[in-house]
Amino acid sequence: MNLVSVRLITDDVKRLVAFYERALRTPASWSTDDFAEIRTPTGTLAIGSTRTVGLFGPGAARPADNHTAIIEFLVADVDAEYARLSPGSPMSSPCQQPCPGATGPCWCATPTVLCSTSSHP
Known part of the structure:
Protein backbone atom coordinates (compact mmCIF):
# COMPACT_ATOMS: atom_id res chain seq x y z
CA MET A 1 0.00 0.00 0.00
CA ASN A 2 1.23 3.49 -0.83
CA LEU A 3 0.16 6.74 0.77
CA VAL A 4 -1.01 8.96 -2.09
CA SER A 5 -1.74 12.25 -0.33
CA VAL A 6 -3.10 14.05 2.68
CA ARG A 7 -6.19 16.12 1.81
CA LEU A 8 -7.36 19.29 3.52
CA ILE A 9 -10.92 20.54 3.02
CA THR A 10 -11.61 24.27 3.01
CA ASP A 11 -14.21 26.87 2.11
CA ASP A 12 -11.43 28.95 0.50
CA VAL A 13 -9.31 26.71 -1.73
CA LYS A 14 -7.42 29.58 -3.37
CA ARG A 15 -6.32 31.05 -0.04
CA LEU A 16 -5.16 27.74 1.43
CA VAL A 17 -3.38 26.71 -1.78
CA ALA A 18 -1.62 30.10 -1.91
CA PHE A 19 -0.41 29.64 1.67
CA TYR A 20 0.98 26.15 1.07
CA GLU A 21 2.52 27.16 -2.28
CA ARG A 22 4.35 29.91 -0.39
CA ALA A 23 5.26 27.60 2.48
CA LEU A 24 6.55 24.79 0.26
CA ARG A 25 7.86 27.07 -2.49
CA THR A 26 6.16 24.74 -4.95
CA PRO A 27 3.34 25.55 -7.38
CA ALA A 28 0.09 23.63 -7.14
CA SER A 29 -1.40 21.54 -9.92
CA TRP A 30 -5.08 22.45 -10.31
CA SER A 31 -7.55 19.82 -11.52
CA THR A 32 -10.58 22.08 -11.09
CA ASP A 33 -11.41 25.28 -9.18
CA ASP A 34 -12.35 22.94 -6.30
CA PHE A 35 -9.19 20.83 -6.13
CA ALA A 36 -5.42 21.29 -6.25
CA GLU A 37 -2.36 19.24 -5.31
CA ILE A 38 1.08 20.35 -4.22
CA ARG A 39 3.56 17.57 -4.97
CA THR A 40 6.90 17.47 -3.17
CA PRO A 41 9.63 14.82 -3.15
CA THR A 42 8.35 13.59 0.23
CA GLY A 43 4.59 13.67 -0.30
CA THR A 44 1.55 15.32 -1.81
CA LEU A 45 -0.74 17.80 -0.10
CA ALA A 46 -4.21 17.79 -1.67
CA ILE A 47 -6.55 20.70 -1.04
CA GLY A 48 -10.24 20.38 -1.85
CA SER A 49 -13.31 22.55 -1.60
CA THR A 50 -16.21 21.71 0.67
CA ARG A 51 -18.06 20.92 -2.59
CA THR A 52 -15.83 17.81 -2.94
CA VAL A 53 -16.82 16.31 0.43
CA GLY A 54 -19.91 14.64 -1.05
CA LEU A 55 -17.60 12.32 -3.00
CA PHE A 56 -16.64 10.71 0.32
CA GLY A 57 -20.07 10.64 1.91
CA PRO A 58 -22.14 13.21 3.81
CA GLY A 59 -20.27 14.76 6.74
CA ALA A 60 -16.97 13.07 5.85
CA ALA A 61 -15.11 16.31 6.59
CA ARG A 62 -15.83 19.81 7.88
CA PRO A 63 -13.57 22.73 6.91
CA ALA A 64 -11.61 24.49 9.66
CA ASP A 65 -12.97 22.04 12.23
CA ASN A 66 -10.40 19.26 12.19
CA HIS A 67 -8.73 18.79 15.55
CA THR A 68 -6.96 15.55 14.62
CA ALA A 69 -4.28 16.60 12.13
Missing part, protein backbone atom coordinates in the same frame (compact mmCIF):
# COMPACT_ATOMS: atom_id res chain seq x y z
CA ILE A 70 -1.04 18.51 12.62
CA ILE A 71 1.18 19.25 9.63
CA GLU A 72 4.90 19.50 10.50
CA PHE A 73 7.74 20.97 8.45
CA LEU A 74 11.48 20.86 9.23
CA VAL A 75 13.11 24.22 8.49
CA ALA A 76 16.57 25.74 9.05
CA ASP A 77 15.30 28.91 10.77
CA VAL A 78 11.94 28.76 12.53
CA ASP A 79 11.71 32.49 13.23
CA ALA A 80 12.52 33.46 9.63
CA GLU A 81 9.99 30.98 8.19
CA TYR A 82 7.29 32.09 10.61
CA ALA A 83 7.90 35.74 9.65
CA ARG A 84 7.80 34.81 5.94
CA LEU A 85 4.59 32.80 6.22
CA SER A 86 2.52 34.53 8.89
CA PRO A 87 1.20 37.56 6.93
CA GLY A 88 -2.22 36.54 5.62
CA SER A 89 -1.78 32.91 6.62
CA PRO A 90 -4.17 30.51 8.38
CA MET A 91 -1.50 29.98 11.07
CA SER A 92 -2.34 31.05 14.61
CA SER A 93 0.07 32.79 16.97
CA PRO A 94 3.06 30.55 17.70
CA CYS A 95 3.83 28.73 20.92
CA GLN A 96 7.22 27.12 21.49
CA GLN A 97 7.29 23.34 22.04
CA PRO A 98 9.59 20.34 21.51
CA CYS A 99 9.34 18.75 18.07
CA PRO A 100 10.18 15.11 17.24
CA GLY A 101 13.26 14.86 15.03
CA ALA A 102 14.16 18.53 15.41
CA THR A 103 17.52 19.66 16.74
CA GLY A 104 16.39 23.17 17.59
CA PRO A 105 13.29 25.09 18.64
CA CYS A 106 9.85 24.41 17.27
CA TRP A 107 6.95 26.82 16.78
CA CYS A 108 3.49 25.34 16.69
CA ALA A 109 1.04 27.45 14.77
CA THR A 110 -2.07 25.37 14.31
CA PRO A 111 -2.50 23.49 12.06
CA THR A 112 1.09 23.88 10.84
CA VAL A 113 4.22 23.22 12.92
CA LEU A 114 7.64 24.56 11.93
CA CYS A 115 10.50 22.53 13.43
CA SER A 116 14.11 23.68 13.27
CA THR A 117 16.93 21.55 11.90
CA SER A 118 19.51 23.80 13.56
CA SER A 119 20.09 24.88 17.12
CA HIS A 120 19.84 28.63 16.66
CA PRO A 121 18.62 30.69 19.63
Whole structure:
Protein backbone atom coordinates (compact mmCIF):
# COMPACT_ATOMS: atom_id res chain seq x y z
CA MET A 1 0.00 0.00 0.00
CA ASN A 2 1.23 3.49 -0.83
CA LEU A 3 0.16 6.74 0.77
CA VAL A 4 -1.01 8.96 -2.09
CA SER A 5 -1.74 12.25 -0.33
CA VAL A 6 -3.10 14.05 2.68
CA ARG A 7 -6.19 16.12 1.81
CA LEU A 8 -7.36 19.29 3.52
CA ILE A 9 -10.92 20.54 3.02
CA THR A 10 -11.61 24.27 3.01
CA ASP A 11 -14.21 26.87 2.11
CA ASP A 12 -11.43 28.95 0.50
CA VAL A 13 -9.31 26.71 -1.73
CA LYS A 14 -7.42 29.58 -3.37
CA ARG A 15 -6.32 31.05 -0.04
CA LEU A 16 -5.16 27.74 1.43
CA VAL A 17 -3.38 26.71 -1.78
CA ALA A 18 -1.62 30.10 -1.91
CA PHE A 19 -0.41 29.64 1.67
CA TYR A 20 0.98 26.15 1.07
CA GLU A 21 2.52 27.16 -2.28
CA ARG A 22 4.35 29.91 -0.39
CA ALA A 23 5.26 27.60 2.48
CA LEU A 24 6.55 24.79 0.26
CA ARG A 25 7.86 27.07 -2.49
CA THR A 26 6.16 24.74 -4.95
CA PRO A 27 3.34 25.55 -7.38
CA ALA A 28 0.09 23.63 -7.14
CA SER A 29 -1.40 21.54 -9.92
CA TRP A 30 -5.08 22.45 -10.31
CA SER A 31 -7.55 19.82 -11.52
CA THR A 32 -10.58 22.08 -11.09
CA ASP A 33 -11.41 25.28 -9.18
CA ASP A 34 -12.35 22.94 -6.30
CA PHE A 35 -9.19 20.83 -6.13
CA ALA A 36 -5.42 21.29 -6.25
CA GLU A 37 -2.36 19.24 -5.31
CA ILE A 38 1.08 20.35 -4.22
CA ARG A 39 3.56 17.57 -4.97
CA THR A 40 6.90 17.47 -3.17
CA PRO A 41 9.63 14.82 -3.15
CA THR A 42 8.35 13.59 0.23
CA GLY A 43 4.59 13.67 -0.30
CA THR A 44 1.55 15.32 -1.81
CA LEU A 45 -0.74 17.80 -0.10
CA ALA A 46 -4.21 17.79 -1.67
CA ILE A 47 -6.55 20.70 -1.04
CA GLY A 48 -10.24 20.38 -1.85
CA SER A 49 -13.31 22.55 -1.60
CA THR A 50 -16.21 21.71 0.67
CA ARG A 51 -18.06 20.92 -2.59
CA THR A 52 -15.83 17.81 -2.94
CA VAL A 53 -16.82 16.31 0.43
CA GLY A 54 -19.91 14.64 -1.05
CA LEU A 55 -17.60 12.32 -3.00
CA PHE A 56 -16.64 10.71 0.32
CA GLY A 57 -20.07 10.64 1.91
CA PRO A 58 -22.14 13.21 3.81
CA GLY A 59 -20.27 14.76 6.74
CA ALA A 60 -16.97 13.07 5.85
CA ALA A 61 -15.11 16.31 6.59
CA ARG A 62 -15.83 19.81 7.88
CA PRO A 63 -13.57 22.73 6.91
CA ALA A 64 -11.61 24.49 9.66
CA ASP A 65 -12.97 22.04 12.23
CA ASN A 66 -10.40 19.26 12.19
CA HIS A 67 -8.73 18.79 15.55
CA THR A 68 -6.96 15.55 14.62
CA ALA A 69 -4.28 16.60 12.13
CA ILE A 70 -1.04 18.51 12.62
CA ILE A 71 1.18 19.25 9.63
CA GLU A 72 4.90 19.50 10.50
CA PHE A 73 7.74 20.97 8.45
CA LEU A 74 11.48 20.86 9.23
CA VAL A 75 13.11 24.22 8.49
CA ALA A 76 16.57 25.74 9.05
CA ASP A 77 15.30 28.91 10.77
CA VAL A 78 11.94 28.76 12.53
CA ASP A 79 11.71 32.49 13.23
CA ALA A 80 12.52 33.46 9.63
CA GLU A 81 9.99 30.98 8.19
CA TYR A 82 7.29 32.09 10.61
CA ALA A 83 7.90 35.74 9.65
CA ARG A 84 7.80 34.81 5.94
CA LEU A 85 4.59 32.80 6.22
CA SER A 86 2.52 34.53 8.89
CA PRO A 87 1.20 37.56 6.93
CA GLY A 88 -2.22 36.54 5.62
CA SER A 89 -1.78 32.91 6.62
CA PRO A 90 -4.17 30.51 8.38
CA MET A 91 -1.50 29.98 11.07
CA SER A 92 -2.34 31.05 14.61
CA SER A 93 0.07 32.79 16.97
CA PRO A 94 3.06 30.55 17.70
CA CYS A 95 3.83 28.73 20.92
CA GLN A 96 7.22 27.12 21.49
CA GLN A 97 7.29 23.34 22.04
CA PRO A 98 9.59 20.34 21.51
CA CYS A 99 9.34 18.75 18.07
CA PRO A 100 10.18 15.11 17.24
CA GLY A 101 13.26 14.86 15.03
CA ALA A 102 14.16 18.53 15.41
CA THR A 103 17.52 19.66 16.74
CA GLY A 104 16.39 23.17 17.59
CA PRO A 105 13.29 25.09 18.64
CA CYS A 106 9.85 24.41 17.27
CA TRP A 107 6.95 26.82 16.78
CA CYS A 108 3.49 25.34 16.69
CA ALA A 109 1.04 27.45 14.77
CA THR A 110 -2.07 25.37 14.31
CA PRO A 111 -2.50 23.49 12.06
CA THR A 112 1.09 23.88 10.84
CA VAL A 113 4.22 23.22 12.92
CA LEU A 114 7.64 24.56 11.93
CA CYS A 115 10.50 22.53 13.43
CA SER A 116 14.11 23.68 13.27
CA THR A 117 16.93 21.55 11.90
CA SER A 118 19.51 23.80 13.56
CA SER A 119 20.09 24.88 17.12
CA HIS A 120 19.84 28.63 16.66
CA PRO A 121 18.62 30.69 19.63
